[in-house]
Amino acid sequence: MNRTLHFDLIVIGAGPSGSAAACWAARSGLKVALIDKHPFPRDKLCGGAFTERAMGLYRQIFAQNDLGAPYVARDAVEFYAFGSPLGQLHSPAPLRLTMRRSLDAHLFELAINAGAQDFTGSRITGLSTDPVRVNLGHSVLTAPVLIGADGVNSFVARHLFGKAFEPDQIGFALEVEAVGLSPDLPLRIDFGAANWGYGWQFPKADSTTIGIGGIHARNPDMRRDMLHYLKTLGIADAPKVKGQYLPFGFARTKPGKAHVLLAGDAAGLVDPITGEGIAFALQSGKMAADAAQTALHEGRPEAALSIYRAQLRPLHLAMWQARQLRHLLFNPTLRRPFLNGFQRSSTMKNAYMQLLSGQTEYSEISRKILTKMPRLLMRAATPIGAPKF
Ligand SMILES: Cc1cc2nc3c(=O)[nH]c(=O)nc-3n(C[C@H](O)[C@H](O)[C@H](O)COP(=O)(O)OP(=O)(O)OC[C@H]3O[C@@H](n4cnc5c(N)ncnc54)[C@H](O)[C@@H]3O)c2cc1C
Incomplete structure (x- = not known):
């Protein structure tokens, strides 16, 4: 017979966003269930680049100083465009190159150590969200708030909206x-x-x-x-x-419904230019847990989404700005002046590296590019000696 277990918060998906949400919520005293269809460690297709932005969030959420998963640290990147070298750049902070198998197992372990209850290796056989009931076959879990942190093909997003992403934008x-x-x-x-x-x-x-x-x-x-x-x-x-x-360039403006929140890839939170997603998964997982806790504290679980959306606003703005800038970098008409400028301008190169290391934001980059735009267009009109992109 199925047993029914009651929680304050259920998190579906134990990747970076789910483990961050579960760890942060458990550390703030909530009774949390963390579900994943896979037992850990498990593989995840990913470059595994863990930026300084991700590192800052890791320290805060998991209360650790050093990354407890193996990595190779690099502080220089070689850039190429259409086969031509753009130069080597040094990063103001190391890029940690990880394997997701060990990174995610480590984050998951920290979430469990913080008090989240382990339901990994469990297949969901039934989900209802009003009220939240997750059937795992052997048990039924209930909670006033649910976080869907189940990746780009999110089962929870499909349950809420009929599809996990927009095929023409993904x-x-x-x-x-x-x-x-x-x-x-x-x-x-x-x-x-x-x-x-x-x-x-x-x-x-x-x-x-x-x-x-x-x-x-x-x-x-x-x-x-x-x-x-x-x-x-x-x-x-x-x-x-x-x-x-x-899901880069596909940030959901409404990541959930009332007491059901989406975090990380399920919310489309991947940088539209760099493709970085781990840091935003950690950040949105923490924000979703915060919103759940506030809503529960106020006795209004249905307010979780509006609290979460308010917290996400700066992140959504940055994603929107990056989407606009993406046209400069990738649009065939505009990319030549942009890449010529990138090759010659140490300001732009440094800005890119600072972005990768989480030391600047898109608002600052947009400002720098707009200032340089007239000069970039001049260079495009006088291509003598310029590499062909
Ligand atoms: C090829 C590639 C390279 C990338 N390289 C980088 C990089 O170098 N650096 C970077 O920052 N980002 C990179 N990204 C993006 C990054 O991988 C994601 O943004 C990040 O993994 C999002 O974390 P998440 O926790 O939201 O989702 P995920 O990491 O996808 O975790 C989702 C979890 O949910 C579980 N799950 C799914 N469905 C269910 C279900 N029905 N029931 C229960 N559990 C379920 C899965 O098993 C998984 O454990 C890359 C992405 C790709 C595809």
């Missing part, structure tokens, strides 16, 4: 784990390896993660582009290529 990414390459290879980013996106080479301890990602609708043959990119990097025998949707 991104897509392909990746391989290449073994046997030198661990001293540069960390490399290639604009133009995919349309409206880029390629990456992230060398780690036991393998090199290589991938391309871009807007799905603008990349009709991404597998061909991936094979081309691998060839550019000197890899003839392509290891197994895997793909996954990437």
